[in-house]
Amino acid sequence: MQRKEMVALVLAAALLLSAMPQAGVAQRVSEFWDPDEFARQMALLEMEPVGPPDKPWLQALDPTWVDTSKYKKDPPWTICFSNAGLFNPWRVVGFTTMQAAVEANPLIKEFIVLDAEGRDEKQIADIADLVASGECDLLIVSPMTTAALTPAVERAAQQLPVIVFDRGVNTRAPITFISPIGGYAFGAQGARFIAEQLPNGGKVLALRISPGVDVLETRWAAAERIFAETNLDIIGVEFTNDDRAVAKSIVTDYLLRYGQIDAVWMDAGATTVAVLEAFEDLGYEIPIFTGEDQQDVLVKWYEEGLTGIAPTYPTFQWRTAVEAAVMVLSGQPIPGPEWKLPQPTITNETLAQYLQYNMPPQHYALCGCEDLPGYPQRWGGR
C-alpha cells in the first residue's frame, strides 16, 4: 500500500510539473527599446503615404526605390511562400487574402506554400527545400523569429529574389522588407490616448499576449515609456497568452482586488471583448480601452457607445507581398529595402466606416480584400 502511495505521489508531482506555467518570466525590455527607431516611427505616423488612396496595400511611406529589372522574367510565374504558421486569426485572415490575391492574378501559374507550424527549425528546412526544388521564380518569407531565420533567408537570397514581410530578418539580402509602420507606433498610440483621457493617478491595467516576440515587445516598450512620463498608476502588466478565458479571469481578479480600473491597455485586440465582458459581468462600467480592428471589438465598441482606440497592424500586408512579387518579376521598381505601409488608427470618430456586420467576429477590418475573388464568403462572411 505504501509503495502505491509513493507511485501516486510521483505521478502527481509529474503531473504538476507538466502543468506548471512558465513562472518568473524576466523582463528584458531594454533589448527591445530603440529610441531612434521610436522617433522614426512616430514621424512616419504623421506622414502622407505615396500611392493610390483606395489601395492602401500599394501605398508606401517615405519610400526609396529599388531597381528590379534584373529579376524580370516572362510570365507565367511560380511564386513560393514560406509561412511561419497559421496560429492566430490575424494570420488566417492574411493568408486567405494572400491566396485570393494570387488567384486574382492570371500571370501566376502556381503558388507553392510550406507552413512551418510555428517552428523555426521547420521553417529553415522549408526555405532550403523551396530553394532546392528549383521551381520558385520568387520566394516570399514571413519569418517565425528574426534571429533564427536570418541565415536561411540570406542563403536563399543568393539563389533567387526574396521578399520578406511581417516580422523582419537582420539582413539586407532580401529585395524588400514589407511591414506597417511598426510596434512602437502601435503601442504609443494606445498609451497616448489613455494618457490624454485619464486624470492623474488613473488606474491602468496593461495586458500583453506573451513575452519575447519583437513585434509585440516593441508595442509594450513604447507604451511603458509613455506611461512612465505620466502620473498614471499602472496597477499591473499581465500576459494573456492571447486567450479569452485567461484574459477575462485576470481582469476579474484585478477588479476584485482594486475595485476600480480606469483604462485597459492591450497589445492586441483578440481578447478585448472578453476583457470588456469582465467589467460588464461584475456590474462595472466599461472603461477606456485599446483594441484592434477585429469585428467583434468594433461592433461592441460602436453598439455600446464606448470610448476606445484601435491601432492596427493591417492584414493587407499579406496582399502587398503578392503585389510586390508581381512587380519584381515584371521588372518594375518597388519600395525598398524597406516598404513601410500605412498603419491607420481607428478612433471613435472613424469607427463607423470600419464596421462590417456581414463578417465574422475575428475578421480584421483592414484586410484589403473586399475586391478579391470569393469575398466575403471566403473570409467566413455572408
Added chain:
Amino acid sequence: MPPIFVVLLVICVWISFLNPRFATVPGIMSFLMRAAPAAILAAGQLFVIVSGGFDLSVGSLITLVVLGSSMLIGGDPANTPWVIAVMFLIGIAVGVFNGAVTSWLKVPSFITTLGMLVTLKGFALLWTGGAPRGALPNNFRVFGRNRLSGVPLLDEVPYAVIILLVVAVVATYLLHRTGWGKQLIALGDNPRAARLSGVPTAKVRILAFVASATSAVIAGILLGGFSGVSTNVGDGQELGAISAAVLGGAKLLGGRGTMPGAIAGALTLQALFTLLNLLGWPKPLRDGLQGVIIIGAVAYTAWRERRS
C-alpha cells in the same frame, strides 16, 4: 464535520475581511458562479477516483467542447440545441472508451486518459486549424454567463449556480445512495474482493468514466459561456479536479471519498485563489501552489492511513 469545511469557512471569513463585498449575496453568487465549472468537474472526477483511477482527459475534453461547439454552431444560434446534444454524445463516447480500455485492455487509467488528453487536444486544434475561430452565440453562453433574475430572497442567481446545485444533488445521490455507488467504492477499496463478491467491475468502472466525461461536457459549456471561444480553456482543469477531490478527503487510488467533500474541495481551491489574489500574489505563483496543495493533501492522507 470533515476538516475541508472548516478550511473553507476560515478562508471565506478571511476574504470577507479583505473585501466586504464578498460577504453579500451577489458576492457569494459571483464566487459560486466562478467556482461552478471546477466544482462540477471535481464531482465527476470523484467517481473515477473512488473506483481507483484517474481521469486526466477532462481538460482536453473541455477544450474540445468549447472549440467544437463554436465550429458546429457556425454563428447560427438555431444550431445550439443539437450541438449541445452532440457534445454530450461525444462526452459519453470518450467516457466509454476510457473505461473500456482501462477495464478490458488492463491499461492503467493514468495512461489511458493521458493518451486521451493528447488525442482530444490534438483533434480540437486540428479541427480549428490551431486558431480559435467562430464565436459562441448568446443562447449557448447564457448558461455560463447570465443570471436568473427575480428569485425570492436572492434576487439574481447565475444559471451556473443552479446547474452546480443540480449536479451536486444528483452526484451525491448516485455515489452515496445507489448500488452502483457502493460497488464503485468497493471496487476502489479492493478490486479483487469486489470482483469475487460479484461486482460487474467493467460496467461499474465504465460508468464512472462516463460520469466524469459528462461532468467535463457540462463544465465545458459553462466555461465556454463564461469567456467565449478559447484554445487554452481546459488546460490544467484535470489537475484542479483531482486536487479538489483529494482536498475533500478522497483517497487517491480509491476506496474512499465523499461527494460533498469533493465539491467543498473545489470551492476551497477557488476561495484560496481569490484570497491569494487579494493578498497580491502573482498568478504563476498561485498556479504553482496548486501542485504543492495536491502533494500536501496526498501526503496527509497517507500519514493518516498509517496512523489508523
